[in-house]
Amino acid sequence: MTDPKPSPPRRIAHLDMDAFFASVELLRYPQLKDLPVVIGGSGHATTEELFAKILQSEPEWDDFRPHKIPLRFFPRLSSYVGRGVITTATYAARQFGVGSAMGLMKAAKLCPEAILLPVDFERYRHYSRLMKETVAEIAPVIEDRGLDEVYIDFTNVPGVQRKGGHTLARVIQMTVLSNTGLTCSIGVAPNKLLAKMASDMHKPNGICVLQASDLESLIWPLPCRKINGIGPKADAKLAKHEIATIGQLASQDPIWLMQEFGKSYGAWLYESAHGRNEDPVSPRGEPVNMSRETTFEKDLHPKKDKETLGPILTQLCERLSQDLKAKGYLGKTIGIRVRYGNFQSITRDMTIDAPSNDPNIIRQTAGQCIKRIDLNRSLRLLGVRASNLQKLEGNKQPKEKGADKEAQGQLDLEGS
DNA sequence: TCTGGGGTCCTTTTCCTT
């Protein structure tokens, strides 16, 4: 007997919001449209706090509505002091050579007049939820890929047959626009790998439908880096072998790729270059780890700056504990991450007897981990991480062990 | 010279137990 109903060929969509952070900010501050705006930095005030301060010194100004705030009140890049990078920049800012991941001090030299807005994750999360709820009402099988992206399984959604999914994608695009005020780009293809590349092809506000037969004409001419999973390292290694395009990658001997890049990654490279990918669209499961980290304004020395570092570590542990509690998890393994002045990062972990989300236990364990690093080199970054997570059932809180005396602000750096 | 903060996933190394 044969299968009564052969499963239909997969149709997978990838939805990517257009310049998400910047677009959300422009919804709030439309007066910034067409101006150079960068979003980023770290540790500085929210825009609300900034404006509250500025408005205090301008008693005649009493219209607090965001879209009424005059341009002169917006903070400029030139006035930013400290470390930090640009998370995203508007097109007008990019014309000055300013772009994502660039240091703010460097960007300030290129475009001092650019307006600098702090990252407002709360607001982005709100729009992200709105977008995902909108999509899920039309096509319920979605996979979360961060704030501004989702994969959608179109295969069994009514209407997918029309124009290869183009019509359905248009419906989603229009509904997202109407519910959020934001535009997005959608790619539709036989799998996630190709759908992701397709969504990038007609940006912004575009739709691109790819068939398997488009591989040679549309995918193979693209640079290898366009494959989601080939980063700067792999790309540089491919370039050394004069493999620049996906087509060139596809023509390599798979055995050679596996020898050169490892069995698993090499095989994956070969399959990807041929447009093959069977990954299902699956809703994200439980988180694997949670962490909090911070980069210091200037490098701190574990011994000389002990009084400064201690409270920072304690605060990171408290924030991590709050995160774990808010999401209902316990961590069985607690670890730290440090980055030295030369950007080298190292980690130290420790598995504890009973999983916990207690700030004192996290602090105590992190202190033990710190003892195992080189304490004679200055640190640029310090982070705390909980992994081996276990879901907390109901509202049950774990029995708290006695608070450790050294958990209250002193950096635990010396051997006992 | 500059290089954030969350994450996921994978591979390699180290440590422990038998």
Added chain:
DNA sequence: TCTGAAGGAAAAGGACCC
């Protein structure tokens, strides 16, 4: 008691993503 092999778990590191 020592030694070595084997296997698994934990720790460490790295690449990648948004």
